[in-house]
Amino acid sequence: MSENVPSSWLDSPTWRPVARARAHELVIEAIEDQILSGALKVGDPLPAERELAARLQVSRAGVREAIRVLEGQGVLRSSVGAGAEAGTFIASFSGEALTRFLRLHIALSNFQLADVIDARVMLERSSAIFAAENLNDESVAGIRDPLNRMNSEAISREEFNDADTAFHVAIAEASGNRLVADLTIAIRASLRAPILEAFRQLNDWSPVVTMLREQHQAIFDAIIAGDGKLAADLTEHHIRAASGALPALHSPGE
Template identity: 50%
Template sequence: MPTVAEWRPVRQSRTHELVLESIEEQVLAGELKAGDRLPPERELAPVLGVSRSALREALRVMETIGVLVATVGRGPDAGARIVQNPDDALGRLLRLHVALGSYSLEDVMEARVTLERSSFEAAARSAYEEQLAEAAQILERMREPGLTVGEFNDLDTQFHVHIARISGNDLISTLTSAVRESVRTLILKAEEATGEDWPSTARALNEQHTELLRLVRAGEGGRAADLVEEHIRGFHGTLVEGGGPADPRSRPRAKKRS
């Protein structure tokens, strides 16, 4: 018989991880769907055999990753509810990983190029006029005089994410939104750093946006894909190179694929 000194601690999963696994099993089995509410903590904790603090920790993790929203208080709207809201959560996580150096700016740029080439090509094939009219309204607002750099940046993001959404592929839309969000602050800083040159830079960016929308509306997906790649490599490329922002028109055109 081994002595006490010969025993070794067993590896244990943290309790909240076991709770997450249990909830995930319910989702995968189809027992939990988007819109469903979880039982109250006082009922769910004893059923799972865990403390209410461990259950709350698991629910906080699920809220962070965008699959659950918790409403405090009493009444029919209180409690935790399963939701489908991955865009913001993925954007936050990816932004942190970029900041921590998990992914290089070059990796992010290449991902943007791949995703947005696909979304602009698909939008040119399948977008409805009403959807394109919404994109045109965004561009109209981007041309308004007196627009701040921050407001321009917000609308710029809206335009690219809107095209991804009308491409018809929800996953590409979500990934495009997350990748764009991950470098949004860096792009804003680069735009702000243009100083007195910002009005001419904004005009050049708007010219590209306008042409992108024209190509999508005309069904010229291949040309739209080439232009959005040039567009991304222009301003985003200055972040990768570590230099100052350049006029979008001064960047070399993206190489055509052989």
């Protein structure tokens, strides 16, 4: 049969591999199209799995796999049961997707810790500037509360770490930029375990915590005074000093 086919036809650059689309990717695409076109909004239900499988002419397993992916991206959520609350819905939001993404890729050395810290510096400098410009009573209280918690004498290392995170997150949220806040939260959350472990490996953490407390207070004072530039500089200095005070953060188990 090959003698009937001119070789120039076979060698023509119009022949390209045909990507074989996986069933679940087709379903993801279909759902994504509905979202991008505006047909699906936060809170809207999707058709039932069996219904969607019939409509898209794939198996229910393929639909489920697609839904899992989009659940993993914080886009969908599913509930068992009957009635209006049962089924799969467009989710309101969850930052867990970003957090897991960063956590895994940091662990896989796809992002270097130094790059993550630099990115953090950049994000939080910006947050500090905007927070200082956009202060209101609510955001001040939101920042002051974790600051006070960190100053409690009876605080454990874990509680301190979480209050420390809450302090930084409150500043990011005070900046008014949701994306920046979520990136800040995700980066901090992705580093929670390594930071905590580095804290644990400090024999005496009191000089470190004293330093952190002073630096947090100075940042807070600068933000309250509306001095965004100073707050940004103090924030950068603080992040780098904190990072430097935790040697185990940089060489966990190599």
